[in-house]
Amino acid sequence: MREVAFIKQNKEKWLNFEKAIFHNQFKDPDDLASQYIHLINDLSFAQTYYPKSKIINYLNQLAAKAFQKIYRTKRQDTNRILSFWKTEAPLIVFQYRRYIAYAFIIFFCFVTIGVISAANDTTFVRLILGEDYVNRTLENIQKGDPVAIYKTGSNWGGFLAITFNNLFVGIKSFIYGIFGGLGTGFVLMQNGIMLGAFQYMFQQEGVFWESVRGIWIHGAMEIFAIVIEGAAGLLLGASILFPKTFTRIESFKIGVKDGVKILISTFPFTIAAGFLEGFVTRYSNAMPHFLSVGIILITLSIISYYFLIYPTIVFKKITKNYAAL
Known part of the structure; x- marks a missing residue:
């Protein structure tokens, strides 16, 4: 599949996912995790077939923001302050x-x-x-x-x-x-x-x-x-x-x-x-x-x-x- 066709095919899905992430429109953590997996698959596909494409950077950032959201929606038994430096801050730094x-x-x-x-x-x-x-x-x-x-x-x-x-x-x-x-x-x-x-x-x-x-x-x-x-x-x-x-x-x-x-x-x-x-x-x-x-x-x-x-x-x-x- 050509890169243009790949982007055209998935653009609407990515934009909807991006808006949902930043506007807290995911009520079900499992739904968020499921869509996140699709995003990771798209990222892997792009890295394999379009290694020099700018779309990789976009999908990387979107994936990073998504797993921050996934992490926060999970029930955490650890101390909130500890979890900030252990997981949340590093994820933002990576993004x-x-x-x-x-x-x-x-x-x-x-x-x-x-x-x-x-x-x-x-x-x-x-x-x-x-x-x-x-x-x-x-x-x-x-x-x-x-x-x-x-x-x-x-x-x-x-x-x-x-x-x-x-x-x-x-x-x-x-x-x-x-x-x-x-x-x-x-x-x-x-x-x-x-x-x-x-x-x-x-x-x-x-x-x-x-x-x-x-x-x-x-x-x-x-x-x-x-x-x-x-x-x-x-x-x-x-x-x-x-x-x-x-x-x-x-x-x-x-x-x-x-x-x-x-x-x-x-x-x-x-x-x-x-x-x-x-x-x-x-x-x-x-x-x-x-x-x-x-x-x-x-x-x-x-x-x-x-x-x-x-x-x-x-x-x-x-x-x-x-x-x-």
Whole structure:
């Protein structure tokens, strides 16, 4: 069957299913599961015979939204909060995984710009990071403790201040997505350029490794979470600019709801990053190298697994379960 004929044959069925999903028109979970199986069959057919078709992406997203609905209509004995992070949030992350890819691409493009700009303009680092911060850091480098600035203040005071600031940045990044994603892009630009200039400064002073094994103890989760929050903002912007088959208001509501869930899913990692910065980073110089590097690798692995690998595992598991009905 030609792709055009395949789409024409099933288009009305897909659109009706899509409207039913987003308007809660399924009263019987078994009916929803049955139609979901038909959708998965169509997706498998498209992947087999039209591997480069854009219809695969559409059916993938529709299937992801459908099994979210199926999951919610099932009776759950597990704790609602636990089930959110265990299943619901990963399913939403999987559905909108391309926005996570966009956010990482945007962020690292600006990190690169920050590095290149700092390398070609001696005043750039001070412009981005501020005179006071740069001067204090240079003094600390001369004293043999490049990350001493992270050791000031009390443990609890630092933890709370840093955590609330990072939560604010994440929420702001999401809300700014209402400007068609441009506001979120601006937040990613600010943080990306700052990170690039920041790391170049330490490289230029010959203490890059010392900065990495100190700052990235908390930075692995902190930066990763900022990018995921940026993805939620881009999703919000896209829901306004590209409503697809929905009215703009309906699309916006969906974007807000799903974007907020992605945003909330980052909060435990943001809080963990604040804890590490307040209680662990300050002791990085006293740690053996294997311990500081181990903490960095473990924290980076945990958040990478949760947002990049685990959602696919959940998707495949639920798809397999309902395909067997």
